[in-house]
Amino acid sequence: MTSMLPSLVELHLRRCQLDLLFSLPGLNFTSLAVLDLSANNMKPLMPNWLFGLTGLDSLGLRSCDFSGPIPNGLQNMTSLQDLDLSGNNFNSTIPIWLYNFKGLKSLDLGWNDLQGPISGDIGNMTSIIHIDLSYNKIEGRIPRSMGGLCSTKFIDFSYNKFGDISDVFRSLTGYISDSLEMLSLNACQLSGSFDDNLGQFKNLQELHLSVNSIVGPLPWSIGRLSSLKSLYLTDNQLNGTIPEILGNLTKLEELYIDYNLLEGIVSETHFANLKNLKILGASDNSLIFKVSPKWIPPFQLDQILLRSCHLGPRFPNWLQSQKKLSNLDFSSTRISGNIPTWFWNLSSGIHYLNLSHNQIHGEISYIPKCDDHSYPRPMVYLSSNQFSGPLPTISPCLSELDLSNNSFSGDMAHFLCGRSNETSQLRILILRENLLSGEIPDCWMNWQSIEVINLRNNNLKGSIPSSISFLSSLISLQVRSNSLSGEFPPSLQNCTKLLIIDLGVNEFVGSIPAWIGKSLFDLKVLNLRSNRFIGEISSELCHLTSLQILDLADNKLTGTIPWCVNNFTFMATVKNSNNWYWNSYSYYDGEIIETEFVVTKANEYLYSTILQFLTSLDLSSNNLSGEIPDELSSLLSLISVNLSRNHLIGMIPKKIGNMKSLNSIDLSRNQLSGKVPSSMPNLNFVGYLDISYNNLSGEIPTSTQLQSFDASSFVGNKLCGRPLTQKCSADGEPVNNGGNEIDKREPKVDWFYLCMALGFVMGFWGVCVPLLLFKSWRYAYFQFLDLMWDKLCVVCGCR
Incomplete structure (x- = not known):
């Protein structure tokens, strides 16, 4: 049987569901040159039979779930030219023996947990062309000996902890300061990769250093990387100005310097020779772009990302010359005035357009027609400007539209009902904070792709139209702070994917339907605050196991708090870094972020980026009666609870101290009785507490936490002890069996x-x-x- 097995040169077994016990007995490996076992579950250790394959030229072990240190058994594979150990869980330093692989041309150790510095011995790898150490925890300085790696074309050290920028480029550009660098320079001169006097690192084409801890200004020596096509320096701590010599990189196609601390003026000189530039990413710096109004750039850009730079006050005229744009971000760039007419013709090919957070004004009659077959679908963000007039007509192929925080006025009829035969591809519609009036039109049957509707803070009236039932993909509906009326929309019963419903601060009436708990099983946010809902809270709502925020405050609800609140599984589950999740959606560049108003600590806050971590239960200002169910204390992840201003009786749940995630608790202005639970001091993270104006009695439990609150948190009861001035007797009751001094004090007549x-x-x-x-x-x-x-x-x- 063995004699029938052929001698192999290449063996590819990627994604074959192999495990650690896999082996090929009797197979002739003497001629094997290429072995690829990537994407198999061979954790946690490499099989020993691998180490005997010392004649391999290429070894691929990507994403095999290996852990621990890189095994020393590989050190005898000195013939390797290509080694891929990426996507595992190696957590050691890079072994010294690896630097002696002088024939290695490609090394990929990315996406591991490697630590420590890079040894200066890396200069021994003189044949290396491609080196990837990204997504590790490697720190320290990049060794100057890397200046001797004259054949290297690709370096990816992104997502690590490297430091000084000047040291980085001193290593890569042959800056002469000691004998070691002189040796590196001589080696490159012999190979013909460096010019005699400049020490240029001629072959390097891609350099990735994004997301490190690199500090300092960009050095002038960056201009020596004459073959560079891609430079990624995103999200570091670079400061100072951009050197004009950057314009000497004539082959540069991609430049990402966004999310740094760069400042100063950027002029035409910086771009004079960048005729091949396609991507310019400089967002979130303090750069000031000053170019002549008649300047015509030498490049044709595909992406221009300049968010938070200073481009204004005029709309950049040089943009007219850019005919190949797909992504444009000029948000927060201090542009004012009207959008020039030529821009709308230019924008028809743009997939991502962001002009938000400027002072642009005027009316928009239409957002130009795009190609129905284009992908990705166009996204337009014009929020937080000064646009006015009626809503514009939009192309049916548009995917995301944000016109929020402007002064658009009039009704929505022409916007929603203007097309009878065309089906819109729009997924995201954000029209909040405008001056829209009239009723919400009943024309949603042509918008069946829509996932997010946000009409918050307008002047809309009437009821939610029945055609909303056609939106089977709807995830979020926010119509807060309008003048809407009618009963809870029965049309939402068909929108089974809903995660967020916010009907707060309107004039809705009737009862809260029980079908919410059965039809909208995945709901995370239910906000019906400040309406006119009546009736009892149905126990069917307890089926909403994913619920994070329940706000029914300021209505006219009666009855008791359902005992089944412990079925709110998300609120009851202790969270850690591994099981936090937001089962929602993500949009391009994070521009669309769900926001929600939550009342906590007696104030209303707008949450956005941390919304996924927030849990809140607010039933305040209703007519609820009965006792607080003991099951409430099982909601271990609840951050804020407010049951104030009701008619609740009985005792505060004894195990309330188990709710250690609580940050805000308000039980004030009820008819609660009994003692303050002895477990309450266990609430170590409470920043707001109010149990005032109840019938509580006895001594306030002694703890650093409770005594830190103001006396107003406890007044209106028969309590004693700090922080109240009313002293306690030996049996823990107020002296003379009176209430606290603040309550007993008779008003004096002057x-x-x-x-x-x-x-x-x-x-x-x-x-x-x-x-x-x-x-x-x-x-x-x-x-x-x-x-x-x-x-x-x-x-x-x-x-």
């Missing part, structure tokens, strides 16, 4: 101020009012004043 007030009232009504009402009194009064003035002048001699 007779002086009372008499003064009465005198003022009598004088006003007895003198001033008759003078205003009776003409004869006024004549007599002023004649009396004249007579008295004459007599005074005679006595004093003033005449």
Whole structure:
């Protein structure tokens, strides 16, 4: 049987569901040159039979779930030219023996947990062309000996912890400062990769250093990387100005310097020779772009990402020359005035357009038609400007539209109902914070791709239209702060993918339907605050196991709090870094982020980026009665709970101290009785507490936490002990069996101020009012004043 097995040169077994016990007994490996076992579950250790394959030229072990240190058994494979160990869990330093693989041309150790510095011995790998150490925890400096790696074309050290930028480029550009670098320079001169006097690292084409801890200004030596096509320096701590010598990189196609601390002026000189540039990413710096209004760039860009740079006040005229744009981000760039007419013709090919957070004004009649077959679908963000007039007409192929925080006015009928035969591809519609009025049109049947509708803070009235039922993909519906009315929309019963419903601060009436708990099983946010809902809270809502935020405050709800609240599984599950999740959606560049108003600590806050971590239960300002169910204390992940201003009786749940995630708790203005639970001091993270104006009695449990709150958190009860001034007796009751001093204190009458007030009232009504009402009194009064003035002048001699 063995004699029938052929001698192999290449063996590819990628994604074959192999495990650690896999082997090929009897197979002739003597001629094997290429072995690829990537994407198999061979954890945690490499099989020993691998180490005997010392004649391999290429070994691929990507994503095999190996862990621990890189095994020393590989050190005898000195013939390797290609080694891929990426996507595993190796957590050691890079072994010294690996640097002796002088024939290695490609090394990929990315996406591991490697630590420590890179050894200076890396200069021994003189044949290396491709080196990838990205997504590790490698730190320190890049060794200067890398200046001797003259054949290298690709370096990816992104997502590590490298430091000084000047040291990085000193290593890569042959800067001469010691004998080791002189040796590196001589080696490259012999190979012909460096110019005699400049030490240029001619072959390097891609350099990835994004997301490190690199500090300092960009050095002038960057201009020596004459073959460079891609430079990624995103998300570091680079500062200072951009050197003009950057414009010497004539082959540069991709430049990413966004998310740094760069500043100063950028002029035409910086781009003078960048004729091949296709991507310019400089967002989130303090750069000021100053170019001539007649400047015509030498490049044709595909992406321009300049968010938070200073481009204004005029709309950049040089943009007219860019005919190949697909992504444009000019958000927060201080542009004002109208959008020029030529721009809308240019924008028809743009897939991602962001002009938000500027001072652009005027009306928009249409957002140009795009190619129905284009992909990705176009996304347009024009929020937080000063646009006015009616909503624009949009192309049906548009995917995302954000016109929020402007002054668009009028109704939505022409916007939603203007097309009868065309089906829109729109997924995201954000129109919040405008001046829209009228009713929400009943034309949603042509918008069946829509996932997010946000109409918050407008002047809309009427009910939610029945055609909403066609939106089977709807994830989020926010119509908060309008004047909408009617009952809870029955049309939402068909929108089974809903995660967020916010109907707060409107005029909805009727009961909260029980079908919510059955039809909208995945719901995470239910906000019905400040409406006119009546009736009881149905126990069917307890089927909403994924619920994070339940806000039914400020309505007219009656009945008891359902005992089944412990079925809110998400609120009950203790979270850690591994099981936090937001089962929602992500949009391009994070521009669309779900936001939600939540009342906590007696104030209303707008949450966005941390919304996925927030859990809140607010049933305040209703007519609820009965006891607080003990099951409430099982909601271990609840951050905020507010049951205030109801008619609740009974005791505070004894195990409330188990709710250690609580940051805000308000049980005030009810009829709760009994003692403050002894477990309450266990709430170590509580920043707001209010149990005032109940019928609680006894001593406030002693703890650093409870005694740190103001006395107002406990007044209106029969409590004693700090922070109240009412002392406790030996048996823990208030002295003399009285309430706390703030409650018992009788109001004192200040007779002086009372008499003064009465005198003022009598004088006003007895003198001033008759003078205003009776003409004869006024004549007599002023004649009396004249007579008295004459007599005074005679006595004093003033005449």
